Amino acid sequence: MLIVFNKFVNRENELQHLNSAYLSDRSEFIVIFGRRRIGKTELLRRFIKEKRAVYFLADERGDSANLSEFRTLVADRLGNEILGQSTIDWLDTLKEAANTEERLVIAIDEYPFLINGNKAIPSIFQKAWDLYLKDSNVMLILCGSSISMMERHVLGSKSPLYGRRTGQIKVEPLKFKLTGAFFPEFKVEELVKIYAITDGVPYYLKEAEHRIKKINQLEMLYSIESLLLEEAEVLLKSEFREPAKYFSILTAIAFGNTKFGDIVNYTGLSSSIVSQYVSNLSVLNIVEARYPVTEKTHRSRNARYYITDNYFTFWFRFIYPNKSLIYGDFKIPQFNPDFNRYLGVVFEKIAAEFLWQARPIEFTKIGRWWHKKEEIDLIALNDATKEVLFIECKWRTLSTAESLRNLEKLKKKADFVKWNKGERVEYYGLVARKVEGKESLREKGFVVFDLDDF
Structure with missing residues (x-):
């Protein structure tokens, strides 16, 4: 089944998972994670529509401002004026929410921002869950885009919240076959070209839908007006403090250097640094090691490394080495033949x-x-x-x-x-x-x- 309304496409499995949890006879603690722009927020909004819910989008204003807004939202949903006028902390606010008799969804989006403002947040939520929420009629959803933060502070074994979630959803890019929902007038060959740049990331597909009406306008997707020009850099800088070495490794892989030794030679970095940085990229699902499909035992010497996302591959293959030319309003040299060769790699995936x-x-x-x-x-x-x-x-x-x-x-x-x-x-x-x-x-x-x- 395909859900296409205001370009909300094919998240039926995720919605079914959430609705099953909502209808269960126990408290629920669901973790939703995935890279930025993948459609997590829209998924949450579709899910809580016509449900008794508190949706809170955390931001970087700091702990006091986030707590104040969250407390107000909870008070409004519970119809508790005293709570809204109070100054109680996170733990007591969650305790008040746990007193609900009717099913209540508490969805906290961009949860890592709460941790940035208050390092004790994971411990506070762990205590709230153990003392109040786990025996309540609350469905708690924590959602985040920073994969490293979600792994470390929610999913990882060292997190105070480890072992408490009742379910998790990793929101993945859309499959190629759904690209046509955004471009119903385009031929399949043209959809391949768009998918090679945007992958199945809904936000990027919407950007493409806005920018191009014919396939010969493809360069509009990486023009200075397009968000795709800087998006990869923004995303990686949000995950890594010192991105230069990561950029070098990702460029090497994007240019076809998929063997470990080839990455080392291309970057000029030591084997130990490449090993550590590739491991970090793998944890974030930006890079993955692949092995011959017939191998039952994976041997590291047979590994080849690939960027998991077409957009990142395209960005490091075509945009990053040519940013000065693009900003100078010049064409990327040899773009058409190089892009056609790149399409051959994408076509294998499709x-x-x-x-x-x-x-x-x-x-x-x-x-x-x-x-x-x-x-x-x-x-x-x-x-x-x-x-x-x-x-x-x-x-x-x-x-x-x-x-x-x-x-x-x-x-x-x-x-x-x-x-x-x-x-x-x-x-x-x-x-x-x-x-x-x-x-x-x-x-x-x-x-x-x-x-x-x-």
């Missing part, structure tokens, strides 16, 4: 998502594979049935003859894959921008898709 939906075989895992100099774009496999589908991805138009040549090369590369060799059932296929003679290839037993199938 192809994997599509295959999960299309299910040409009943696979349980899908991903890249590599061994020494050999690489296969996607392998979909099923450990139980020993079925495996080898896929080549091509961001271009393939003639029937080119497709057959690519499939022959794919068969040769598949011979290097040791997974269940001699016992497995093999299938071969292509996912391309356009495949000519697609039906004739399917008749030969190949799995073939192009954008027309999307």
Whole structure:
């Protein structure tokens, strides 16, 4: 089901999770987290609509101002004038809220700002939960954008609140297939180009919707008028005190240096520094280590590192090295051919998502594979049935003859894959921008898709 109202798109699972908690017969403590601009606030607002709720958006004014506003909101919802005129602290305000007989939602957005103003906040909320809220009719929601703060002060084992949450929701980017909800008039090929810049971040998709009416206006997305020009820098500086080394590592990865040694060589940083900084980026889900999909045991020497977000990848590949040119109103050199090559990488991600939906075989895992100099774009496999589908991805138009040549090369590369060799059932296929003679290839037993199938 697709929810499209004022461009609130497809958060049905998250809403269902929240509504189930709301209807439970116990107190609930839900943690919602995810990167900025992902749609957490809109999710909260949709959830509490027509419910008895207190929605409080914390800010950086400081503890006294935040407490005063929160206390006023609670008093208004409870109809308690005395509470509204009082000067009681956080603990006693939450105690008053816990006295409610009817179901009451208390949703605190940007919770990390409360901690910035008062380091005792996690302990205060832990005490409030243990003494008053856990046996009440309150549904407490703590929501935050600072992943590091939420990990450290709410989700982490050293947090006073650890072990008390009854549920959590990580709000993820939208899938590629939902991009069309923002651009119903655009062709699939054009949607790929937009997704390569915005990823599935709703706020960025809305920015794109506002800025471009035709695909030849793509550069408007990173013009000096667009929030996307500075957004990555703002986000990273909010997480890291000294971002320079992080920027260097992310630039290396964005330019295709995905092996650990290649990152070290590109940045000129020591192995120990790169290791620590990559670890920090992984905790925040900005960078992830990937391994050949057939590996059951992950060996660090086989790891390759990727930026998880298309927007960050695009920003470090195209914007960050060219900011002076962009501010000077100059074109990015060689943008079109470089962007087209970059689309090939993005297309692999989209192809994997599509295959999960299309299910040409009943696979349980899908991903890249590599061994020494050999690489296969996607392998979909099923450990139980020993079925495996080898896929080549091509961001271009393939003639029937080119497709057959690519499939022959794919068969040769598949011979290097040791997974269940001699016992497995093999299938071969292509996912391309356009495949000519697609039906004739399917008749030969190949799995073939192009954008027309999307």
